[in-house]
Amino acid sequence: MSTGRLLRQELVALWAFGVREYHIWESYRVNQVLWLTNLLVTSFLFFLLGQTLAGDVGGLLGPAYGTNYMSFIVVGVTVNVFINTNLADPYIRIQRSYFNGTMDLFLLSPMSIYTPLLGLMSKSLLDDYPRLLFTFGFGIWLFGAAFQFGAWPLALLFTVLLLAAGFGIGLISASLFYLLDIKKGTEPVQFIVQGIMATLLAGTYYPVTVLPRPLQWLACAIPHTYANDALRRLLDPGAQAAVPVLPIQQALPGLAPVLVDGLALGLLAVVLLPLGFWLYGQGIERARRLGTLTRWQ
Amino acid sequence: MAVATIDVAGLGKAYRAGRGTPVWVLQEVTLRVAEGTILGLLGPNGAGKTTLIKILAGLLRPDSGSGTVLGTDLLHRPAAIRARVSLVAPTVDVGLDNNLTVLQNLAFWAPIYGLRGPAARARIADVLDQLGLSEKADSWPMHISAGQRQRLALARALLARNPLVFLDEPTNKLDPDGVRAVRAMIADLNTTYGVTVVLTTHVMEEAEELCGEIALLRAGRLIAHRPATELTRSLGLTRPITLTVRPAIATGASPPAGWQAGLAQLPGVVTVAPPTPAVAPDSVTCVAQSADLRATMPALVGWVRASRLALVSVQAAPVTLTDVFRVLAGDPVAGAPR
């Protein structure tokens, strides 16, 4: 079969997954309402924090991130939500495929072994991008967040790099399902990266400078931190792009902080994405060797 | 020589628990299956049937042996094999997406198997109809019976019309109507489209009805591979047919001479025991040993009619897997269903 025909077949399969994800999304509309409520409450909470506690909370952000606390929060929440699907979902989807026997069927088809994962990620098109709009929408219209979109192409580039790095981590996480036989419970990579590091260290709700210095350096190991830093500098009004905040930016004074963010994110994407693909392939092969692709024995 | 869909030699698979000695679940399996054959793969639980199917489907890498499936190297090009085979697992919910309706489940797989647009819709409608699921098209898998879910799994596997289909106990959870529908579909697949089918079953009758060849696995080894029609005959297995009749004339005494000889001449009959008085009044019982129930039974009914006898009852126990393995292995197979 020619390469073109193979590619067309993969695209058809991806489209089939997209349709499938849409049907699933349709039957879980309540989840969308729940998510919206969660977003609204979180945004409102930080709005209240910013408004009710004495003094100007925005003034605590430092020169790098402007003075609008809600803008700061909206970017942090957006980054967290955006990367969550690509990072956390691959493992969950592989786990589900294992327990309902679909993995055998995915392999018993003309699709490549990667297409099912890529296809499952089409969920993010249905979920994450609209959520992005809601996050910004709530922030701007209800809670006083303000943004400048002059540098939107750069912001888009950072978003793409963030997704690539996140998907790479997600693939690594999914590969451990077969490589280390982590079949149930919590998978450590996504738990540590998304559950602990991103939550505590990435600067979602507070600047990284609040953390002790060793934790600030640790924060530099995850893509979320760079995305938060760069997007705030690019989108938050009053943000000063040239003021270094992260330890790695301070260690490289000759480079603009946004450039450091871009290089770091790019490096993470370039390393993690291929590594994730390779490890996932290795995991499938190992499972094929050991006969552990599905529960069906 | 007919083209071989499956041509493998010395296949073996071992599993190792921790640092223990590897346990060989399949050893030295050599198998050649011609194109267009329905092969019945029989064996007790734990014989290695599923392991063998997974290896042949390219889902499991063997630890020894080599060969080709659909002309493709099993060891080095398993992905190419996988793309051209279909498989139905015995567990009824394997592969079904409970978030999609019956129709949506099939509509998801159709384009993946290369079916699109009107051709996909027609094929989906066709398989739903053949398997009696048309009325359940808009139902959720968890709202249909286990048997219907099994048929849905079969429908999914057969969408693609791949040249090789593996069916692991396909009639496992089906009611009699479902069993008939599935067997008819398998037969049609084979005769109309020339699809090679490998099916596993515990039921000898099903194997004899559907399969052209039967391969027997026991403890990971292939102990027999023969045409289905020859298997029971070649093993010398006979089954008793207990016939109770009431002569048209009231005798109150022994049945007319010639009955034993007449029965012994029927196709498939090996021996006939002397008739004896039955419990039912004015009735007589004969026990004939048959090596081929399919041939004997119709002839028997014809003989009863021609002899102007009234048929009270006829009972025949079919050959079971246990009987086959008892002869082949010299001892009964524990756990095999009767």
Added chain:
Amino acid sequence: MTRATEQQQGGIGGFVRACTATARLEYRNLRYYPVNLLLTAAQELTAVGVWYFVARFLAARAGEAVSDYGGNYLAYVVVGVLLNQIGLTALNSPFTTVSEAFWDKRLETYRLAVHGIWANLLGRLAWQVGFSTVLQGVAYAGLLAAGGISVAGSLPWGVLAITFVLFLIANAGLGIAGASLFFLLEVKSGQDPITWAYRYLVQLASGLYIPVALLPGWLHAVGGLLPQTYGLTAVRALVLTGAGLESPLVQAGLTGLTVAAGLCGAGGGGLFALALRRAEGQGGMGVVV
């Protein structure tokens, strides 16, 4: 069931034994999967850690807002979050227990024993709350050692213990009421509406992160209906200022908690009993195969 079995299983003694057996099973599960212990601890401590750092970020501006509680915003938030984590455990446990038992097809089996479902529910609740309490205690000790937060010199342990128990009863009662919706409203997975809504209301209106006095009037009114508001008020006053029963904050908190514990405990228990009777009548205990 024989008379001997009924005598053995029935009564308060039998009930306590059944609850203990469930709690012991949870302990064994944890021992069998020690990684789960680490993961659970990490999850809970991460939630506390986030708010620790948020409070650190805001502390410079927020001290005055919490002057009634000693003026240390960091300590204010930490004590509140730790207590709320325990409350959330009591809140979420009942529904999760019933849901897991249902989908694991154990619910009908539990119903066959005299105290089956109740013992399973309360035994698991006791274990999870106990485990969470220990975890939060360890977290508090760690944060005390890290510095930045304080505790009153001498604590009125008796009043604190009573407050804590009432707090747990109120939250558990709400949680059990939520679990009843598993049968009454056929909420078979995810979270029940009661605990779902309560969690959000607590975040916004109970004074968990922002003193109630600073909230808009309508949120203030909502907060007055939440057991968490009274629990947080009382515990913070006790732990951060060392105040006793003479403190208006402690009195207000204890009074509200007592009423809440009575209403939620009795209401939740009654609702769940009704739900069980209805499920039995409609065959809703088992998963259709």
